[in-house]
Amino acid sequence: MRILMFGWEFPPYMSGGLGTACSGLTGALTGFGHPVLFVIPHCDPAEEASHVSLISASGFPLLETDLACPALKNPDVRTVDSLLMPYTGDHRYRERLKRRNDPEGTGTSSGTLSFDLSGNYGPDLMQEVRRFGMVAGAVARRHSFDIIHAHDWMTVHAGLYAREISGKPLILHIHSLEFDRSGNRIDPAIYDMERHGMRAADHVIAVSQYTKEMIVEHYGIDRRKISVVYNAATRHPDSITRFDQSSGRGEIKTVLFLGRITFQKGPEYFIEAAARVLKVFPEVRFIMAGSGDLMNLMIERVAELGIGQNFHFTGFLRGSDVERIFARSDLYVMPSVSEPFGIAPLEALLCDVPVIISKQSGVSEILHHALKVNFWDIDEMADNMIAVLKYPALVKEMMLRASEEIKRIRWQNSAARVIGIYRRVLAAAGPT
Numbered sequence: 001m002r003i004l005m006f007g008w009e010f011p012p013y014m015s016g017g018l019g020t021a022c023s024g025l026t027g028a029l030t031g032f033g034h035p036v037l038f039v040i041p042h043c044d045p046a047e048e049a050s051h052v053s054l055i056s057a058s059g060f061p062l063l064e065t066d067l068a069c070p071a072l073k074n075p076d077v078r079t080v081d082s083l084l085m086p087y088t089g090d091h092r093y094r095e096r097l098k099r100r101n102d103p104e105g106t107g108t109s110s111g112t113l114s115f116d117l118s119g120n121y122g123p124d125l126m127q128e129v130r131r132f133g134m135v136a137g138a139v140a141r142r143h144s145f146d147i148i149h150a151h152d153w154m155t156v157h158a159g160l161y162a163r164e165i166s167g168k169p170l171i172l173h174i175h176s177l178e179f180d181r182s183g184n185r186i187d188p189a190i191y192d193m194e195r196h197g198m199r200a201a202d203h204v205i206a207v208s209q210y211t212k213e214m215i216v217e218h219y220g221i222d223r224r225k226i227s228v229v230y231n232a233a234t235r236h237p238d239s240i241t242r243f244d245q246s247s248g249r250g251e252i253k254t255v256l257f258l259g260r261i262t263f264q265k266g267p268e269y270f271i272e273a274a275a276r277v278l279k280v281f282p283e284v285r286f287i288m289a290g291s292g293d294l295m296n297l298m299i300e301r302v303a304e305l306g307i308g309q310n311f312h313f314t315g316f317l318r319g320s321d322v323e324r325i326f327a328r329s330d331l332y333v334m335p336s337v338s339e340p341f342g343i344a345p346l347e348a349l350l351c352d353v354p355v356i357i358s359k360q361s362g363v364s365e366i367l368h369h370a371l372k373v374n375f376w377d378i379d380e381m382a383d384n385m386i387a388v389l390k391y392p393a394l395v396k397e398m399m400l401r402a403s404e405e406i407k408r409i410r411w412q413n414s415a416a417r418v419i420g421i422y423r424r425v426l427a428a429a430g431p432t
Contacts, residue, residue, distance in 0.1 A: 208362025
């Protein structure tokens with residue numbers, strides 16, 4: 001079947017795990033013979049995606065009729081501050097509406113319109129989300145497909161408008177919720193859009209049972225409408241050759257935090273636990289890789305604790321830099337306060353790095369041989385770090401069991417489950 005997919009990220013245009021998940025899933029879907037037309041806010045038209053047909057919403061030709069979008073009327077769209085966005089950043093949204101000649105010969109006397117979309121997570125993200133939805137209608141009019149698959153709240157408008165234009169069923173795939181990102185300080189505009197999208201979609205995919213229960217509890221969605229499809233992880237076949245694990249690790253142990261430095265990811269708990277570890281092993285190095293709105297506060301806290309000489313902040317990493325940092329690490333810790341899934345622990349295990357993960361994570365449902373702690377239990381987190389750093393036999397046993405487990409966590413299994421959902425939803429929808 002032909003799939004029209006909307007996402008906010010896709011390699012190399014990505015800011016976090018969403019792009020990684022979209023790439024892994026679509027690779028497996030196309031491997032099963034189901035072509036994917038993937039639409040993102042902005043990409044280089046010359047960029048060749050490895051397995052999908054990639055469309056840039058920025059610059060896509062629109063007609064006046066594409067701007068009349070009933071699907072966008074509910075809920076109301078309003079601008080919110082960037083700190084409430086899923087990924088924070090200092091990029092300002094740049095948008096302009098420009099007239100251009102009609103390149104496809106549609107015959108409109110005034111020519112066509114297009115939007116300049118950035119794909120950034122900035123202070124005007126809501127307006128960009130709305131314009132992305134308008135482009136979705138134009139894409140739906142010009143292409144043939146069997147089903148629509150939209151990822152997270154930023155693509156709700158796009159998915160709904162594409163369904164309105166085409167009559168094809170809509171699957172909404174939830175990778176993260178506003179309750180994960182903001183705790184009790186949720187932004188009502190984002191929450192309303194999430195709820196509206198899940199209620200209106202034909203079916204909802206959640207990345208974990210943890211997320212499914214949150215959707216039921218906080219959004220009032222019928223649990224029978226929600227299917228759980230776990231994420232997976234892949235590793236480039238040349239990675240082992242490029243980044244020999246043993247060469248990067250020395251006598252001084254290195255503990256890694258890799259993720260957005262935001263409330264959701266629990267960086268402050270990592271730092272407090274690190275301070276306790278350093279009382280036992282004063283030579284251990286800690287790396288905090290990522291960026292986010294709490295980064296300056298975390299740097300200040302490290303300074304207050306007097307452990308700056310043991311800490312290194314790398315900023316945001318992507319691609320081969322992520323593999324390189326894993327190759328130099330002896331332990332990966334994910335202390336997330338609320339983690340719908342969490343692909344990074346799987347990536348760490350693929351690089352032969354033991355992991356400690358929070359019990360408040362979806363990935364803990366499928367990793368049975370990782371050390372697990374409550375994110376708030378700093379003492380237990382520190383004790384587990386010390387145990388991994390102190391006892392090589394423990395690490396050897398953990399990795400032996402985890403290596404067998406990780407072999408069964410594959411994108412092909414996730415894609416097969418998604419294809420089954422597609423077929424059930426299409427059968428229930430009937431001919432269109």
